[in-house]
Amino acid sequence: MKRLSVTIVFLLILIAMYVMLVSDISNATPPQPTAQSSSTGSFYVKPYVGRLFGKTEYVMDAKDYDDFTVVHVKSQLEFPLDVTIAGAAMGFNMSSSIVRNLWGELGVYSNVGDPGGKMYDHDWWNLRTGTLEKFSYTESDAEMKSLLVTLEGGFEITDIGPSANLSIIGGFWYHRIEQNIIGFAGWQLDENGNSYEFDIPDTVALFYRVIYRLPHAGIRLDFNPSLKLSLNAKAALALVWVSDYDDHLLRNKLATASIIGKGIISGFEVLYNPFNINENGFFLGARGDFVYLTASGSQTQEWYDDEYGFDPYTGEEVLVAEKGTVYTGIPHDINSIQLRFGFSVGYRF
Numbered sequence: 001m002k003r004l005s006v007t008i009v010f011l012l013i014l015i016a017m018y019v020m021l022v023s024d025i026s027n028a029t030p031p032q033p034t035a036q037s038s039s040t041g042s043f044y045v046k047p048y049v050g051r052l053f054g055k056t057e058y059v060m061d062a063k064d065y066d067d068f069t070v071v072h073v074k075s076q077l078e079f080p081l082d083v084t085i086a087g088a089a090m091g092f093n094m095s096s097s098i099v100r101n102l103w104g105e106l107g108v109y110s111n112v113g114d115p116g117g118k119m120y121d122h123d124w125w126n127l128r129t130g131t132l133e134k135f136s137y138t139e140s141d142a143e144m145k146s147l148l149v150t151l152e153g154g155f156e157i158t159d160i161g162p163s164a165n166l167s168i169i170g171g172f173w174y175h176r177i178e179q180n181i182i183g184f185a186g187w188q189l190d191e192n193g194n195s196y197e198f199d200i201p202d203t204v205a206l207f208y209r210v211i212y213r214l215p216h217a218g219i220r221l222d223f224n225p226s227l228k229l230s231l232n233a234k235a236a237l238a239l240v241w242v243s244d245y246d247d248h249l250l251r252n253k254l255a256t257a258s259i260i261g262k263g264i265i266s267g268f269e270v271l272y273n274p275f276n277i278n279e280n281g282f283f284l285g286a287r288g289d290f291v292y293l294t295a296s297g298s299q300t301q302e303w304y305d306d307e308y309g310f311d312p313y314t315g316e317e318v319l320v321a322e323k324g325t326v327y328t329g330i331p332h333d334i335n336s337i338q339l340r341f342g343f344s345v346g347y348r349f
Helices: 002-024
Strands: 042-065 070-080 083-094 102-112 119-125 133-159 164-189 195-226 229-248 253-272 281-303 307-310 317-321 326-348
Touching (some): 042 102, 042 281, 083 133, 083 326, 164 229, 195 253, 253 326
Antiparallel strands (some): 042 070, 042 083, 042 326, 070 119, 083 102, 102 133, 119 133, 164 195, 195 229, 253 281, 281 326, 307 317
């Protein structure tokens, strides 16, 4: 709710800025859009390049009760999303006597290169002391492949002054991210609680795939301060349907989940044409998006081969889980914060 409040405040600030601009030019003739045919509209294409900042946070927090003890194990993984992204969008704008300023847009984007940040793995347990303690921390490099497909549209519901309008919007985003986690360096506690460090490079330790499906609906404010310039800002609430696949290659363990949550999709865009933004021809664009996603549910873990580890009391190697072992109903949270900025050179026809 806090992030939703921030988004609402952002829109209110934009509206307030618009009101001040209108009051400043109240004695001037407002810019008039070019006439549009009732039977035709305009189409456009927008190649895009930008930068994505953010992370996906994965939390597993499990407790197992018996007659004498409570076994508490927690793991938090943070996957970096700081990459360059490129793609393109195509869309249309049209008006008629039935609906004003109807628009739709389809975009396809992917990453260029791998994340610049590290993948962080934090682990806690209470097996050694009976109280929850952090016993392991590692950092790893990440290789990444992603696909983002965005489909959005909307139509005007009311004018706000001489050169702005408010629209209802809706859409569906599909975002697939795959990462290979390479090497791991960090520390662990031994059976006596002493910390020892290690650095094992060039080993594929983990494969992680997460898929977000995001139907959403909201509002968009469009503002045209001049014939050359167009601005819009949007905010939408999203239903988050997320599935993830986590293969711990060094532990022979597979963790999967399909859970439901909620999110916010918000952003702004500025378009500029040195002659007339409504006419055919080239135009420049700048865009920013803020996305927050959160989902909670349960995870299933299955061992496809034996896993060995050390006994926290003796330090001896022991069998941790046999091949075929399955645990279900493990509490599982996925959170993601994504911030994108980019530029486009488009053509309207």
